[in-house]
Structure formats: C-alpha cells, structure tokens
Amino acid sequence: MINREMIDASNLVAGVDKAFWIILSISFLFLIGLTIVMLYFVYKYNKKRHPKAVQIDGSVKLEIIWTGIPLILVMLMFYYGWKGYKPVTGPAPDGAMEITAVARMWNFQFQYENGKRTDTLYIPKDRPVKLNLKALDVIHGLSIPAFRVKSDMVPGRKDHSTWFIPQKEGKFDLFCTEYCGLNHSYMYTAAVVMPQEKFDKWYKDKSAAPVADKAAKPGAQGLALLQKTGCVACHSFNGTKLIGPTFKGIYGAKHVVKRGKEEVEITVDDEYIRKSIMDPNAEIVKGYKKGLMLSYKEQLTDKDVDLIIEYLKTLK
Amino acid sequence: MNQEVSFYEVKKYKTGILNWILSTDHKRIGLLYLYSILAFFIVGVCLGLAMKLELIAPGKTIMEAQTYNAVFTFHGIIMIFLIIIPGLPAVFGNFLLPIMIGAKDVAFPKLNLLSWWIYVLGAVVALMSQFMGDGPPDTGWTFYAPYSFKTSTTMLPAIIGAFILGFSSILTGLNFIVTIHRMRAPGMTWLKMPLFPWSLYATGWIQLLSTPIVGITLLMVVAERTMNIGFFDPALGGDPVLYQHLFWIYSHPAVYIMILPAMGTISEIIPTFSQKTIFGYKAVVASTLLIAFVGYFVWGHHMYTAGMSDTAVWLFSLMTFLVAIPSAVKVFNWIATMYKGSINLKVPLYWALGFLFLFMVGGLTGLVLGAVATDVQVHDTAFVVAHFHFVMFGGVGTAFFGAMHYWFPKMYGKMYDESWAKVGFYTFIVGFLLLYMPMFWLGMYGMPRRYYDYLEQFHGGNIISSFGALVLVAGLAIIIINLVTSARKGKKAEKDPWHGKTLEWQVDSPPTLENFDTIPVVEKGPYEY
Numbered sequence: 001m002i003n004r005e006m007i008d009a010s011n012l013v014a015g016v017d018k019a020f021w022i023i024l025s026i027s028f029l030f031l032i033g034l035t036i037v038m039l040y041f042v043y044k045y046n047k048k049r050h051p052k053a054v055q056i057d058g059s060v061k062l063e064i065i066w067t068g069i070p071l072i073l074v075m076l077m078f079y080y081g082w083k084g085y086k087p088v089t090g091p092a093p094d095g096a097m098e099i100t101a102v103a104r105m106w107n108f109q110f111q112y113e114n115g116k117r118t119d120t121l122y123i124p125k126d127r128p129v130k131l132n133l134k135a136l137d138v139i140h141g142l143s144i145p146a147f148r149v150k151s152d153m154v155p156g157r158k159d160h161s162t163w164f165i166p167q168k169e170g171k172f173d174l175f176c177t178e179y180c181g182l183n184h185s186y187m188y189t190a191a192v193v194m195p196q197e198k199f200d201k202w203y204k205d206k207s208a209a210p211v212a213d214k215a216a217k218p219g220a221q222g223l224a225l226l227q228k229t230g231c232v233a234c235h236s237f238n239g240t241k242l243i244g245p246t247f248k249g250i251y252g253a254k255h256v257v258k259r260g261k262e263e264v265e266i267t268v269d270d271e272y273i274r275k276s277i278m279d280p281n282a283e284i285v286k287g288y289k290k291g292l293m294l295s296y297k298e299q300l301t302d303k304d305v306d307l308i309i310e311y312l313k314t315l316k
Numbered sequence: 317m318n319q320e321v322s323f324y325e326v327k328k329y330k331t332g333i334l335n336w337i338l339s340t341d342h343k344r345i346g347l348l349y350l351y352s353i354l355a356f357f358i359v360g361v362c363l364g365l366a367m368k369l370e371l372i373a374p375g376k377t378i379m380e381a382q383t384y385n386a387v388f389t390f391h392g393i394i395m396i397f398l399i400i401i402p403g404l405p406a407v408f409g410n411f412l413l414p415i416m417i418g419a420k421d422v423a424f425p426k427l428n429l430l431s432w433w434i435y436v437l438g439a440v441v442a443l444m445s446q447f448m449g450d451g452p453p454d455t456g457w458t459f460y461a462p463y464s465f466k467t468s469t470t471m472l473p474a475i476i477g478a479f480i481l482g483f484s485s486i487l488t489g490l491n492f493i494v495t496i497h498r499m500r501a502p503g504m505t506w507l508k509m510p511l512f513p514w515s516l517y518a519t520g521w522i523q524l525l526s527t528p529i530v531g532i533t534l535l536m537v538v539a540e541r542t543m544n545i546g547f548f549d550p551a552l553g554g555d556p557v558l559y560q561h562l563f564w565i566y567s568h569p570a571v572y573i574m575i576l577p578a579m580g581t582i583s584e585i586i587p588t589f590s591q592k593t594i595f596g597y598k599a600v601v602a603s604t605l606l607i608a609f610v611g612y613f614v615w616g617h618h619m620y621t622a623g624m625s626d627t628a629v630w631l632f633s634l635m636t637f638l639v640a641i642p643s644a645v646k647v648f649n650w651i652a653t654m655y656k657g658s659i660n661l662k663v664p665l666y667w668a669l670g671f672l673f674l675f676m677v678g679g680l681t682g683l684v685l686g687a688v689a690t691d692v693q694v695h696d697t698a699f700v701v702a703h704f705h706f707v708m709f710g711g712v713g714t715a716f717f718g719a720m721h722y723w724f725p726k727m728y729g730k731m732y733d734e735s736w737a738k739v740g741f742y743t744f745i746v747g748f749l750l751l752y753m754p755m756f757w758l759g760m761y762g763m764p765r766r767y768y769d770y771l772e773q774f775h776g777g778n779i780i781s782s783f784g785a786l787v788l789v790a791g792l793a794i795i796i797i798n799l800v801t802s803a804r805k806g807k808k809a810e811k812d813p814w815h816g817k818t819l820e821w822q823v824d825s826p827p828t829l830e831n832f833d834t835i836p837v838v839e840k841g842p843y844e845y
Contacts, residue, residue, distance in 0.1 A: 012689075032674050038654065042661060084688070
C-alpha cells in the first residue's frame with residue numbers, strides 16, 4: 001500500500017488503500033495518545049510525587065463517552081472496509097475477459113477461452129478480467145498484492161470467481177497464499193499487464209509453447225511444457241530425488257512399481273509415461289508416495305504428451 | 317493437621333514426586349501445570365527461533381522445506397494447545413481462584429487432578445506424532461482440509477492429542493464455574509468478587525460450551541481419514557469450507573479463552589500498584605461477559621477470502637467491530653485507574669504497562685483484519701502472524717509474566733531479584749518489537765505466511781525480524797533464569813509485599829494447605845483502599 005509504484009494498479013486499489021489509511025491513522029492516534037497518557041500518569045502519580053491515592057469508583061458519563069466514540073469510529077472503519085471490498089461482490093461486467101485459473105501443488109495454470117494455456121497470467125490493460133478459480137488437490141490462494149486481489153481456490157467448487165480491472169502496465173507478483181504443503185513458498189508466478197493491441201497479438205499467437213524458443217534443440221517444446229505445467233516442482237532434471245522420480249535418464253529406465261498390491265518391474269516407455277501423466281496413481285514407483293500427483297487429463301493434450309516424451313528421450 | 321506449615325510441607329507419600337502428581341491440592345496442581353507449561357514453552361520457543369533463523373536469508377539456511385513445515389506446525393500446536401489455552405487458568409486460576417474467593421479448594425479437587433492427567437495424556441499423544449510413521453505433521457496447527465487428508469505425514473496422533481486436550485479444558489472450565497457459584501466466602505456477592513475470578517468465570521463458560529465443537533470436528537476428521545466418510549474432502553464429496561467453519565466456531569472463542577484471563581490479571585495488577593480501586597468495576601465485569609458472548613459470533617472473519625456469501629462477510633465484519641468495543645472499554649478503565657493513584661512502579665506493573673502497549677498494537681491491527689477490504693489484502697500474510705503474536709504473546713504472554721512476577725512471592729514465599737527482572741523485561745520488549753513489527757510491513761507488501769523461502773524484496777524485513785528473535789530469546793532466558801534461581805535462593809517474601817487488598821494477600825506466603833485458618837467474611841469490595 002505504501003509503495004508509490006503500486007498506486008492504482010487496479011480498480012480496487014483506491015478503495016482498499018482508503019480503508020487502510022482511515023483505520024491505520026485512527027489506530028495510530030489512539031495508540032500514541034493512550035500510551036502518552038499512560039506514561040504521564042505513571043510519572044505524575046508516582047508515589048514519590050503523589051503519596052496518597054484519591055479513590056474514584058468510576059464515572060457513568062465517561063463510560064458512555066468511551067463506549068460511544070469508539071463505536072462511531074469502528075462503524076466508520078466497518079463502512080470503508082466494506083466499501084473498498086464492494087466492487088468485487090457483484091458479477092463481473094459484461095465483456096470481461098474470462099480466464100480460468102487452475103491451481104495444483106505447486107503451480108498455477110491460466111486457461112484462456114481460445115485454448116491458450118500459460119503459467120503466467122497475461123492480461124490486457126483497462127479491461128475487466130474475470131478469473132474462474134479452480135483447485136485440483138488442496139486449497140490454494142491467488143493473491144496479487146499490487147492489485148489488492150486475493151481469493152482462495154477451493155477444490156470441489158465450480159462457480160467461484162473474482163474479477164478486477166488492471167490499470168497499469170507491468171509485471172506484478174502473484175502468490176499462493178493458502179499453505180499447500182512442501183513447495184508452498186515456491187508457488188508463485190506473475191501477472192503481466194499489456195496494452196490491448198500487444199495483448200491481442202500475444203493472444204492470437206497460436207504456438208503451443210509461447211515461452212520457448214522453437215528453433216532450439218529437439219524436444220524444446222516438451223521442456224517448455226514441463227516447466228509451464230509445473231512438473232519440475234516435483235521432478236528434477238539432475239538426478240535429485242524430489243517428491244517424484246527424477247526425469248534424468250527416465251526414458252528406457254527400469255523401475256519397480258506397485259500395481260495394486262503386487263510389485264512389478266517395468267520399463268519406462270511411451271505407454272508408461274502417458275499413463276503416469278493421465279492416471280498417475282495406477283502404478284507408483286516403489287519408494288514414492290501415492291496420491292500426491294493428480295491426473296493432468298484436463299491440462300495436457302495427447303499431442304502435449306508426445307512433445308514431453310520426445311524431450312524426456314533426450315535426458316540421458 | 318498442622319495449619320501453620322505451608323502446603324509444600326504437607327506430605328502424604330514418602331516418594332517426593334507422588335506428593336505432586338497425586339495431589340488434589342489446587343496449589344500443587346497449579347504448579348504442576350506451571351512446570352509442564354514451562355517445559356513445553358522452552359520447546360516452543362526453540363522451534364520459533366529455528367523458524368526465524370531459517371528466514372534470516374532467502375533460500376535454504378539451516379533446514380529443508382519439509383522440516384520447516386513440520387517446525388511451524390509443531391510450534392503452533394505446542395503454543396496454542398499446550399500453553400496458551402490452558403496457560404493462565406490452569407496455572408494461576410488453579411493456584412489463586414480458591415484463595416481469591418475465600419475457599420479451601422476448588423469444588424471438585426479430584427476432577428482437577430484428573431484434568432492435569434488428561435492434559436499430560438493429550439500432550440504425550442500429540443507429541444507421539446513427531447516420532448511415529450512417516451514424519452511429523454506438516455499442516456499447520458489449523459489442520460485445514462483437504463491438505464490434512466492428502467499429506468502423508470502422521471496426522472492422527474496430533475489430532476487425537478488435540479481432542480484429548482479439549483477434555484482437560486472442559487473439566488477445568490466446569491470446575492471453575494461450579495467453584496465460583498458455590499464456594500465464594502460469606503459476604504462475597506457477585507459484585508464483590510475480584511476481576512481475575514470474574515474473567516475465569518467467563519472463560520469457563522467458553523471452555524465448556526465451545527470446546528465440544530472442536531472435539532466433534534476433530535473426530536469427524538479422524539472418521540474421514542480412517543473410514544473415508546466424506547465430510548470435508550471434496551474427493552469424497554465433502555466441503556473443505558465446512559471444516560473451516562467448524563474449526564473457527566471453536567478456535568475463535570478460544571482466542572477469548574486465552575485473552576480474558578490475561579485481562580483479568582491486568583485488572584488485578586493495576587489497582588494494586590496504583591493503590592486505588594479499579595475504575596468502573598461494573599463496566600469491566602460487563603465487558604468481560606460481553607466479550608465472551610459476542611466472541612461466539614465472529615468466527616467468519618478468518619474466512620473472508622474462503623468464498624463465503626457476501627452477506628456472511630458483511631455480517632461477520634460488523635460483529636467483529638462490535639467485539640472490539642468491550643476490549644477498548646477495558647483499556648480505558650485500566651488507564652483511568654492509574655489517574656490520581658499512588659503508583660508503586662514495581663516489576664509486575666512494568667509487565668502490565670507492557671501488556672497495555674502490545675495489546676493495543678495487537679487490538680488496533682485487529683481492526684485492519686476486521687474490515688473486509690483491508691483484510692483481503694493482508695489475509696494469510698505475515699501481517700496476520702504479527703497481529704496474533706501481538707495479541708497472544710504480547711497480550712497473553714506478557715500478562716502471564718506479569719502474573720508470575722505479581723504472585724511469585726505468594727506462590728514461593730520468596731522474592732525475586734528486581735533489577736534482573738527489569739533487565740529481562742526491557743530485553744523482552746525490545747526483542748518483541750524488532751521481531752514482530754517488520755512483519756506488519758512484510759504482510760502489507762504481500763509476503764504470504766507459512767513461507768519457507770521468499771523473494772528478494774522481503775529480505776530486509778526478515779533480517780530485522782530474525783535479529784529481534786535472538787534478542788527476545790535472550791530476554792526470555794534472563795526472565796526464566798531469574799525466577800528459577802529466586803524460587804530456590806530468593807529472599808523471604810512478606811505476606812503482602814505489594815499492599816494488595818484481595819484475599820490472597822491475607823494468607824501466608826506460601827499458603828497453608830487449606831489456605832485459611834478460618835474462612836473470611838467479606839464486607840467490602842475487592843479493591844477498597
């Protein structure tokens with residue numbers, strides 16, 4: 001709130017910050033005032049200066065005053081607190097850009113109406129943005145502090161959304177605010193606000209992996225997919241054991257997996273990789289925990305999986 | 317039985333320890349709680365310090381993310397369930413409530429001992445989660461669904477431990493309510509009762525009425541985990557937000573279980589050291605009862621961003637602002653009590669003044685969290701962590717130390733070293749402010765809570781905060797060492813070192829087994845000088 005660069009990054013900033021200023025200034029005055037009075041009494045009525053206490057039982061008048069005035073002040077705070085929040089309460093205006101934000105341990109994915117999927121929230125300036133909030137596993141939170149936007153993403157809820165109007169170009173931090181396990185503190189990305197024309201150009205660019213350099217070595221698109229889908233939060237490229245097995249040398253490797261109750265040795269091939277992405281808990285590699293990874297059916301197409309397999313083959 | 321010797325001298329068993337753990341004397345039980353709580357507190361502080369050291373720099377500093385997540389969970393469970401909730405009522409309530417109302421013991425002494433045993437059992441079960449199965453719990457002390465179902469760490473003992481601890485709390489509450497109703501000395505009408513017993517009375521009702529809700533909720537979690545009944549987990553058709561409602565229906569009133577006895581303590585200390593009757597006795601009593609009552613209707617302010625209806629958000633915000641008023645009224649009355657007093661600036665009053673300042677910061681920043689727009693910005697950030705540490709640690713914690721320094725001569729019959737106590741106090745306050753103040757700023761800039769690692773822009777605030785933690789721990793060490801050595805080697809204390817007027821200052825220090833030779837007859841108000 002104090003940062004000048006942040007001022008009016010969204011339509012909510014003015015109202016929220018007004019509530020901050022009103023509440024914090026009244027609070028500050030009370031804190032300083034009461035502390036000074038308290039210390040003054042301790043000094044003035046110290047037994048050295050004031051050896052005999054004057055017994056005072058109380059005063060109804062004072063009780064009424066110091067109930068009444070704070071009551072008025074807190075009602076004022078309540079009012080501005082509600083007013084600053086009010087814009088979010090109604091439905092998003094017509095013509096809002098609708099984006100579905102999907103959270104899972106431990107990444108965000110943003111799904112656009114034309115099928116574009118990204119790990120960063122790209123949005124046009126000055127146009128209302130409606131975010132449909134979905135979580136696949138546990139509760140996450142979507143917070144863009146510069147916009148004063150925050151909402152929990154609750155698994156199982158289908159109709160939960162929030163909306164705002166970005167008013168400033170730039171890149172803004174976007175955090176997960178609801179504790180969601182091991183890599184909670186690494187579950188952040190950015191909201192990138194672009195002018196409408198620049199956004200349109202980006203929006204129409206149909207390339208599968210907008211973040212990657214397509215001319216790069218074989219499988220680069222697969223790598224980009226792994227990164228933007230968040231696979232790398234749990235699977236390393238360098239052989240380190242994270243939540244899931246490392247990707248290094250995974251293609252063609254032999255692993256013991258648990259199929260139902262029995263343990264079976266399998267070779268990691270196209271079919272196993274596909275199954276591990278679409279139905280990950282069917283066959284879990286021994287030594288890893290079941291239930292941590294969910295199906296990526298809704299986030300990756302068959303073609304995406306092909307690209308990923310092509311890339312995994314290169315990781316010797 | 318010889319009434320002249322202190323309760324420490326009365327021994328039923330040959331083995332020393334049995335005289336403690338099988339005693340039904342409210343004073344011994346109070347001390348049992350004190351020593352158990354002190355042991356857990358030292359563990360909780362070490363865990364808190366470990367977190368702050370991890371956060372002194374971005375990236376891994378001293379531990380892995382999984383360890384950090386387990387550490388903040390354990391820190392929360394210990395501090396909330398094992399220390400602050402039982403805290404003041406179990407230690408000072410047990411030791412002093414009967415004496416302050418002129419009784420020989422609580423109404424149900426055996427039940428009282430049972431509640432300590434249940435406390436120990438609950439604590440042991442909760443601690444087992446640290447050493448069993450696939451590692452210590454990593455959900456945070458709130459056990460939010462559905463993460464608490466998804467995690468592979470050992471949840472059940474922690475949850476069952478919290479469930480068992482609830483019974484200890486219920487029994488203590490019940491015992492105090494009955495004691496206050498039935499056992500006040502002749503002449504002590506309700507409005508002649510001191511304010512600390514009043515606060516225990518209000519607290520007792522919250523313990524009795526709201527603890528069963530968390531009990532049921534935790535049982536539902538156990539049923540869901542073991543029998544796959546879908547209450548809260550959407551994968552089984554449950555609703556995670558329902559869990560939050562049930563959890564906070566208890567856990568918000570629980571905040572008042574913690575703070576009301578702290579307020580009661582301050583209401584004792586300030587009149588004594590001002591040598592003056594409390595300003596607005598009836599207003600203080602009324603505000604205690606109002607806080608206990610209105611406190612039931614504000615739980616939703618933990619959930620503004622959880623996707624409740626806007627009407628619910630509106631209403632919970634309004635109720636939250638209303639509950640602020642009785643707390644403010646108390647602060648005004650405390651400060652007015654010092655007006656034209658004859659102030660004896662001793663260590664307990666230092667702590668009361670420290671309480672007032674830190675509690676005001678905690679309470680006023682609570683207004684930021686009560687207002688919807690501002691809460692949405694700082695919810696689930698470091699701001700919230702700073703706020704509740706100001707209220708819980710700065711409020712309840714300082715009141716506990718205040719109570720400790722106020723009633724120490726009564727409990728041990730010894731006096732502590734006052735200059736070391738002051739050094740400890742100042743170190744504590746400086747460390748406290750350095751530790752928690754920067755977190756308000758970090759939160760407003762958006763740093764989420766329960767964060768193992770953070771972006772570079774949050775580094776500065778975290779350095780100050782971690783440094784503050786070191787200072788704070790030094791302060792705590794000075795305070796505790798001073799009290800422990802004084803309990804053993806301090807100078808003998810007088811019966812009434814502070815010139816207090818409440819009944820506990822009329823009995824011996826330490827008190828005899830049955831407190832009073834003859835039950836006193838009360839004719840005056842509690843603070844009539």
